[in-house]
Amino acid sequence: MSLVFAGVCSHAPGITGRAHLADPALKNAFHAEFRALGESLAAAKPDALIIIAAEHFANFFMNNMPAYAIGMADHYEGPIEDPAWLGIAKTRVPGNAALSQRIIKRVMDDVDVAFAEEWKFDHGIMVPLHFLTPRFDLPVIPVNINCQGPPLTPLARAWTFGEALRSACDALPQRIALIGTGGISHWPATPDSGKINEPWDREFLARWQRNDREALLDYTDDATYRDAGQGGFEIRTFISVAAAAGGRGDVRFYAPIPIFSVGCTVATMDVI
Amino acid sequence: MSLYATQKFLYHLNRDPAVQRRYQDDLPKLLQEYELDHEEREAILAGDIGKLYVLGSNGQLLMHFAALLGMPWADYIEAMREGVRKHGPVRAGIYAMTTSTEERVAGV
Numbered sequence: 001m002s003l004v005f006a007g008v009c010s011h012a013p014g015i016t017g018r019a020h021l022a023d024p025a026l027k028n029a030f031h032a033e034f035r036a037l038g039e040s041l042a043a044a045k046p047d048a049l050i051i052i053a054a055e056h057f058a059n060f061f062m063n064n065m066p067a068y069a070i071g072m073a074d075h076y077e078g079p080i081e082d083p084a085w086l087g088i089a090k091t092r093v094p095g096n097a098a099l100s101q102r103i104i105k106r107v108m109d110d111v112d113v114a115f116a117e118e119w120k121f122d123h124g125i126m127v128p129l130h131f132l133t134p135r136f137d138l139p140v141i142p143v144n145i146n147c148q149g150p151p152l153t154p155l156a157r158a159w160t161f162g163e164a165l166r167s168a169c170d171a172l173p174q175r176i177a178l179i180g181t182g183g184i185s186h187w188p189a190t191p192d193s194g195k196i197n198e199p200w201d202r203e204f205l206a207r208w209q210r211n212d213r214e215a216l217l218d219y220t221d222d223a224t225y226r227d228a229g230q231g232g233f234e235i236r237t238f239i240s241v242a243a244a245a246g247g248r249g250d251v252r253f254y255a256p257i258p259i260f261s262v263g264c265t266v267a268t269m270d271v272i
Numbered sequence: 273m274s275l276y277a278t279q280k281f282l283y284h285l286n287r288d289p290a291v292q293r294r295y296q297d298d299l300p301k302l303l304q305e306y307e308l309d310h311e312e313r314e315a316i317l318a319g320d321i322g323k324l325y326v327l328g329s330n331g332q333l334l335m336h337f338a339a340l341l342g343m344p345w346a347d348y349i350e351a352m353r354e355g356v357r358k359h360g361p362v363r364a365g366i367y368a369m370t371t372s373t374e375e376r377v378a379g380v
Contacts, residue, residue: 013335018345021380056332061283062276080287085339120287122336148332150366189331191353192371194378230331230366258378 003169005044005177006245007037007268008208008238009132011053012183013123014260016087016130021259031131033253033266038132040268046177048096048139049132050103050165051125052241054147054182054234058122066114067153068161070107071142072100078121088126096139099174103141106168111161128181138177145240147182147233155217158236162243169244180241182234185227186262192229194258200227201254201263204235209249211242211269231262245269275328275364277306281316282324282333286340321348322355328364346380 015034019027041049058080060066076093083089097117104115119142121129129136145161146152153161169176184204185197207215216239224232242249247270256263281303284291294302303313315323319341324334338348353373362368371377 014345021345056336057283057330058287061280063280081336082339082342148330187370189335190325190367191349191356191369191373191375192377193349194380195371225366229370259380261378 002172002176003166003178003244003271004046004175005041006241006271007041007178007266008180008182008241009034009037009128009266010183010262010264011124011127011181012186012188012260012262013081013086013127015127015264017085018259019087022257026255026257030253030255030257030264030266034131037252037266037268038134041132041177041179044177045175046138047174048099048141049177049179050141050143050169051128052143052145052178052180052237053124054237055124055144056122056148058120059116059118060144060146062149065146065149066144067146067157068111069114069116069144070100070104071095071119072097072104072115073117073119076119076121076140076142079126080120080122086123086126088130091136093121093129093136094139095141099139099172100141102172103165103168106171107161107164110164110167111157124181128179132179145236147236150221152221152233153236155219155236155239158239159213159217159243162240165240166244166246178241178244180237182237183231183262184235184265185229186231187229188231188261193261195229196256196258196263197228198256198263205251205254205265205267208238208242208267209251211246211248213243216242241269245271247272274307274309274312277308278312278316278324278327279330279333281306281308282329282337286333286336292340320355321351322353323359325352325367326355326359326362328362330365331367349380
C-alpha cells in the first residue's frame with residue numbers, strides 16, 4: 001500500500017506531567033485535539049505508525065551519535081523517565097522488526113541511517129503515543145533525528161530523509177501512518193522554560209502548511225538558536241514529514257502554553 | 273573540565289535502572305568510573321542541579337536527573353536560576369539562560 005496518514009504534534013513532558021498546572025480550559029482543548037488526531041490516524045486504518053522523534057538521550061549519546069536512526073525491534077519500552085513525573089506508566093509498545101528492516105533497506109538507498117534493535121522511548125515518543133494510540137496497540141517504528149548533540153544534520157538532509165521514508169512506505173504492502181514530533185520555538189530544560197516565540201512559530205507553521213520546501217529550508221541553526229531556542233532545532237522532524245507527505249498542512253491546534261514549555265501544536269498534512 | 277564525562281554519567285543514570293540502583297547504593301564508587309574533576313564530582317554527589325547546569329550539562333539530561341531526584345518542577349527551575357546567581361553564566365553547551373534570574377517565565 002503506502003503512506004496513508006501524516007501529521008505532526010508536540011511532545012513536551014509537561015503536556016502530561018504538568019497538566020494540572022495549566023489553565024484547564026486551554027489544556028482540555030489541546031488534549032482534545034491531540035486525541036482527535038489519534039482518531040483521524042486510526043480512521044486511516046494503518047498497520048503501523050512511523051514516528052519521527054527527536055529524542056533526549058534515551059538511546060543515543062555523543063560517544064556514537066547517529067544523525068538518523070530507525071528502530072528494528074518487535075517491541076520497545078518506555079518511558080525512561082519517572083512515570084509519576086511524566087504522568088505516563090511504564091509500558092511495552094509493539095514494534096515490527098521485519099517491517100522496519102524493509103524500510104531501513106529502502107531508506108539506505110538515499111540516506112545512510114543507523115538501525116537499533118533496542119530502543120527505549122522517552123517523553124518524545126511516549127507523550128504522542130499516550131494521546132494517539134492510548135492502548136499502545138499499534139506497532140510503532142521509531143525514527144530519530146539528532147536534534148540534541150551538535151553537529152546536527154542539515155535541514156536539506158532532513159528533507160531528503162523524509163522523501164526516502166516516503167519511497168520506503170510506497171514500496172510496502174502495509175498501510176503506514178507517519179507522525180513527526182517536536183517543538184517549534186522553545187527553550188526547554190532551562191530557566192527560560194515557558195518562553196515561546198509565537199510569531200516565529202506561526203511563520204514556520206505557515207511555511208509548513210503550504211509545504212514550501214525552499215522556505216522551510218531557509219533557516220540556519222544560528223538563527224534558529226537565536227530566535228527559537230535550542231528546542232527549535234526539532235523543526236527537522238516537521239520538515240521530514242512535509243517532504244514525505246507532499247501535500248498541504250492543516251494546523252488543527254496551536255497555542256503557546258508556557259507551563260508546558262512549548263507552543264502546543266497538532267496538525268495533519270495531505271498525502272499526495 | 274570533563275563535561276563529556278558528566279553528561280555520560282547522567283545519560284547512563286537516566287536510562288538504566290541498574291545504574292540507578294548503584295546510584296542509591298554507592299554513588300562514590302559509581303563515580304570512579306567517570307573521569308570527573310573535583311568540581312563535577314562534588315556537584316553530582318550533592319545533587320546540585322544549579323551547578324551542573326552552569327557547568328554546561330545538556331538541559332534534557334539534567335531535567336531527567338532532577339525528575340529522578342524527585343524535585344518538584346518549580347524547585348528544579350529555581351535551582352538552575354540559583355546556580356547562575358552563585359556561579360555565573362552557563363559555561364558551555366546549548367542550554368544557556370536568556371532570561372534574568374528574577375524572571376518567572378511560566379509563573380514558576
